[in-house]
Amino acid sequence: MISIEKALQIVLNSTQNFGIEEVPFMKSVGRVLKEEIVADRDFPPFHRVSMDGIAIDFQQFKNGQRAFKIAGIQAAGSAQITLENIENCIEVMTGAVLPNNVNAVIRYEDVTLENGIATININSIQQGQNIHNKGKDGVVGDVLIHQNTKISAAEIGVLATVGKSFVKVAKQPKVMIVSTGDELVGVDETPLEHQIRRSNVFTLVSLLERLHISSETAHITDDKPILKSKIESYLLEYDVLLFSGAVSKGKYDFLPEVFEELQVEKLFHKVAQRPGKPFWFGSAASLGINKQDVCKKETKQTIVFGFPGNPISTFVNCLAYFYPWYYKSIGLAVKEETAILGEDVSFKPNLVYFLQVQLQNKFGHLVAFPISGNGSGDLASLVKTDAFIQLPNDKIAFKKGEVFPIIRYR
Amino acid sequence: MISIEKALQIVLNSTQNFGIEEVPFMKSVGRVLKEEIVADRDFPPFHRVSMDGIAIDFQQFKNGQRAFKIAGIQAAGSAQITLENIENCIEVMTGAVLPNNVNAVIRYEDVTLENGIATININSIQQGQNIHNKGKDGVVGDVLIHQNTKISAAEIGVLATVGKSFVKVAKQPKVMIVSTGDELVGVDETPLEHQIRRSNVFTLVSLLERLHISSETAHITDDKPILKSKIESYLLEYDVLLFSGAVSKGKYDFLPEVFEELQVEKLFHKVAQRPGKPFWFGSAASLGINKQDVCKKETKQTIVFGFPGNPISTFVNCLAYFYPWYYKSIGLAVKEETAILGEDVSFKPNLVYFLQVQLQNKFGHLVAFPISGNGSGDLASLVKTDAFIQLPNDKIAFKKGEVFPIIRYR
Numbered sequence: 001m002i003s004i005e006k007a008l009q010i011v012l013n014s015t016q017n018f019g020i021e022e023v024p025f026m027k028s029v030g031r032v033l034k035e036e037i038v039a040d041r042d043f044p045p046f047h048r049v050s051m052d053g054i055a056i057d058f059q060q061f062k063n064g065q066r067a068f069k070i071a072g073i074q075a076a077g078s079a080q081i082t083l084e085n086i087e088n089c090i091e092v093m094t095g096a097v098l099p100n101n102v103n104a105v106i107r108y109e110d111v112t113l114e115n116g117i118a119t120i121n122i123n124s125i126q127q128g129q130n131i132h133n134k135g136k137d138g139v140v141g142d143v144l145i146h147q148n149t150k151i152s153a154a155e156i157g158v159l160a161t162v163g164k165s166f167v168k169v170a171k172q173p174k175v176m177i178v179s180t181g182d183e184l185v186g187v188d189e190t191p192l193e194h195q196i197r198r199s200n201v202f203t204l205v206s207l208l209e210r211l212h213i214s215s216e217t218a219h220i221t222d223d224k225p226i227l228k229s230k231i232e233s234y235l236l237e238y239d240v241l242l243f244s245g246a247v248s249k250g251k252y253d254f255l256p257e258v259f260e261e262l263q264v265e266k267l268f269h270k271v272a273q274r275p276g277k278p279f280w281f282g283s284a285a286s287l288g289i290n291k292q293d294v295c296k297k298e299t300k301q302t303i304v305f306g307f308p309g310n311p312i313s314t315f316v317n318c319l320a321y322f323y324p325w326y327y328k329s330i331g332l333a334v335k336e337e338t339a340i341l342g343e344d345v346s347f348k349p350n351l352v353y354f355l356q357v358q359l360q361n362k363f364g365h366l367v368a369f370p371i372s373g374n375g376s377g378d379l380a381s382l383v384k385t386d387a388f389i390q391l392p393n394d395k396i397a398f399k400k401g402e403v404f405p406i407i408r409y410r
Numbered sequence: 411m412i413s414i415e416k417a418l419q420i421v422l423n424s425t426q427n428f429g430i431e432e433v434p435f436m437k438s439v440g441r442v443l444k445e446e447i448v449a450d451r452d453f454p455p456f457h458r459v460s461m462d463g464i465a466i467d468f469q470q471f472k473n474g475q476r477a478f479k480i481a482g483i484q485a486a487g488s489a490q491i492t493l494e495n496i497e498n499c500i501e502v503m504t505g506a507v508l509p510n511n512v513n514a515v516i517r518y519e520d521v522t523l524e525n526g527i528a529t530i531n532i533n534s535i536q537q538g539q540n541i542h543n544k545g546k547d548g549v550v551g552d553v554l555i556h557q558n559t560k561i562s563a564a565e566i567g568v569l570a571t572v573g574k575s576f577v578k579v580a581k582q583p584k585v586m587i588v589s590t591g592d593e594l595v596g597v598d599e600t601p602l603e604h605q606i607r608r609s610n611v612f613t614l615v616s617l618l619e620r621l622h623i624s625s626e627t628a629h630i631t632d633d634k635p636i637l638k639s640k641i642e643s644y645l646l647e648y649d650v651l652l653f654s655g656a657v658s659k660g661k662y663d664f665l666p667e668v669f670e671e672l673q674v675e676k677l678f679h680k681v682a683q684r685p686g687k688p689f690w691f692g693s694a695a696s697l698g699i700n701k702q703d704v705c706k707k708e709t710k711q712t713i714v715f716g717f718p719g720n721p722i723s724t725f726v727n728c729l730a731y732f733y734p735w736y737y738k739s740i741g742l743a744v745k746e747e748t749a750i751l752g753e754d755v756s757f758k759p760n761l762v763y764f765l766q767v768q769l770q771n772k773f774g775h776l777v778a779f780p781i782s783g784n785g786s787g788d789l790a791s792l793v794k795t796d797a798f799i800q801l802p803n804d805k806i807a808f809k810k811g812e813v814f815p816i817i818r819y820r
Contacts, residue, residue, distance in 0.1 A: 025597070029616055043790060046604060050720075050787060052660035075632070075662055077592030079604050093660040095593050095719065097604040108659045137788045144790045152820050153616035154792035157721055160609035161789060165597045182487030183505050187435070187575045194456060194489050194507040199570035206439055206563035222485070249518045250462035250503040252485055309505065310460075311567055340774035364750035364776050364813045377460060378547045379571060380453060380554045382564035403774045410562045 001270040003393075004320070004352045007281070010267050011321050014283050014303055015329040016239060018171040025159045028151045030212040031169035032330045037145035037155075040162045042135035047098035049074070051130040054111055054118045055102035057086040058127040067119045074099045089118050098131055105130035148331040170330035173239035175215040177204045178231075180246040180255070181309060182222045199379060200244035200307075200314045207318050207409075211326055215242075222252040232262055235284050235302045242322065245309025248278040255306050256280055264304050272393060273352040275375070276313040279321070280306030311379040316354045316388055319407045339368035339389060339406045345398040352393045356385040359408070368406060386410050411680040413803075414730070414762045417691070420677050421731050424693050424713055425739040426649060428581040435569045438561045440622040441579035442740045447555035447565075450572045452545035457508035459484070461540040464521055464528045465512035467496040468537040477529045484509045499528050508541055515540035558741045580740035583649035585625040587614045588641075590656040590665070591719060592632045609789060610654035610717075610724045617728050617819075621736055625652075632662040642672055645696045645712045652732065655719025658688040665716050666690055674714050682803060683762040685785070686723040689731070690716030721789040726764045726798055729817045749778035749799060749816045755808040762803050766795040767816070778816060796820050 002010075020034045049055065056068055068089035074081055076095035083090050083101040090099045098105075107130060110122045138144060144158050151159075151169070159167055184198045185191045201217045208215045218234075220227050227246075234241055246255040247269070256269060264284040271279050282304045305322055307314040327334045339359060347353045357368035368389045373381030387408040391398050398404070412420075430444045459465070466478055478499035484491055486505035493500050493511040500509045508515075514535055522529045548554060554568050561569075561579070569577055594608045595601045611627045618625045628644075630637050637656075644651055656665040657679070666679060674694040681689050692714045715732055717724040737744050749769060757763045767778035778799045783791030797818040801808050808814070 026612060029619060045606060052658055073661060075592065077605060091661060093662060094658060095591060132787050137784050137790055145793050153613050156616040157609040157613040157789050158793055160597045160612045161607050163597055163607055181505060182485065187570045187573055195487060196455060197571050197573055199567040202436060202570045203563050203567035206566040209439060248462055248504060251483060251501060252503060337771045338774050361747045364748050366774050366776060374547050377542050379567050380547055383555050383568055
């Protein structure tokens, strides 16, 4: 049994590079950018009018002129016009190019328009006011979005603005999620007295969908030859295999043996934590099939996460190990979150305790209130909570007000 | 011009009910549940073995017996067997039904198995240990997930367990997002000197995708008759119209007039906030077409959000008004979040200030660091920030350490 720090380090030393793909920008939300997005023009690309109103030569105002004959209109989307006589003005619209020979915009609210004459009703204006100068937010070639940024609505706007209709993002791993356990039946089936419905695979599919990874699923009966032959083929085809169940000490927990026989290298089995202790982790180098040339074999690395089958164990291990492994693999830096314990907790075993908590934001403080479930089989308790708080194994009593790392899942 | 409190109250008084639909449970993530999910059986449905090991009659152990002949195996997924002679034991697997006539499970770690005899190596065991009793987590009929819960991976597991392969969720509104502005060209086009590419519609589509709403988009030129005829048809077809631009004082800002002519009731225009002040909000009752019977007309309410066209204005108003309107419409309670200001800020205008901030979680404290952008046109500044902090208009100086509401967007 190893510590969670050691386990996480081994997991993070097994990251992979899945390559890069180009996707339509509107399909890139949630993906990780794999190119620098640079300004194709200055931002704004022209001296841009930022208020509806009139544009004048500031010097005229300074000299005392208040009434200006309207010599034209500069609409947004029209080519730049010129104020030929600086004693006149031009009506200008937000988003328009600033006309030639003007250098201040006075908003309509401060102007009276009558008979083609605009009279300014205020006595203080600034040169350059209500003009968003060319290049003020950035100049051509500036990096607007850095590589390895997770794309969200904010980035979508920038991608559109610079004309990136296709964008390079990290490819997602090819994932197979396998459940085992002869007690499991399908969601649509009515279980017999001694059976239950499958649920962990669906939870895992959802947890991966949060990362925009689409996965495949399979259920294999507790039959060693069948397990072996199926897993052998999955190792050739997938980057990652996630298992739920069959990694503990049971008579039908065949996975560790099967992995060994298939030469999946065991990197660890069992971590000093609760729940999720019997976690098995390994890596296989196999001869995969080259997609471009099926006659050509190539070495392929497949990572195997063997999560214990209890629902909470599977859930927390996916968040605590698969998520960080995925983030590092695709190059995404994710900040650690912490919360303040809202109640005293005591936990005796010499294990790191992933305790389910409800989070409350109180005056800028993130407070974690423990929710008592009935152990790692109590799936329904996940519905009542938002996160796991990670209590270290070096003490027994955890006091209200102490701060610990959390793993949020909503 | 009205206050943001008043504006939000009017928006929230205009919520709608889009009805309920049934979707496959694996498509329900992010949607809002519109039924109570109840336990179809007890949880667990049987006395469930929670450790791999041997099961015995506790009284035998108490009487001093330590060596038990193995009389059988109870595998997960097998029908319950019976321990006929209570001086023997049964090997039991995690997830299995507890056999008849046993009431304690001793894990393999504490047992030596030899020649068909299991010898217990510890001197203290508890009656009922390692048994997850039938109904401990819940009994048949218990509500496991309440109506109006947002479905996430945790709920997916419960839905699978109780056999809800289809689930009732709130229907999503039918949304049309319209951009206006003759300066705008497509993402794939190369803008002329006085043009820029469309971006706000894409940002809005992304912000709505975060809510699992799929929307349609259109661009209309600054031509009043065209605007009027298109909007008239959209009012018949959609629950919500989102506009970006053409709501301010410009000569080609036709939307307020067009809305009036189409009898869209103006509920307010202009809110005392920066950015996003010229926000127009209204509601139209029109004769829509009944989908079931196209000859039958029915009254239909369409809500119109006219956001100002500057990118940050559109962005913040979508978060500050459309989001809460949507949440209330579908019945989702969303908790207010707050953060601690990380730096002094001063803001003079008598407006609520939505200031862009970067959030940092420091020892369980959420600290908001202002990022200075160049006003509401500075789209690229959204990439550097995580949230808007909402500074009230009743003072000018905001001190480091003070707590204010935030609107997070990542």
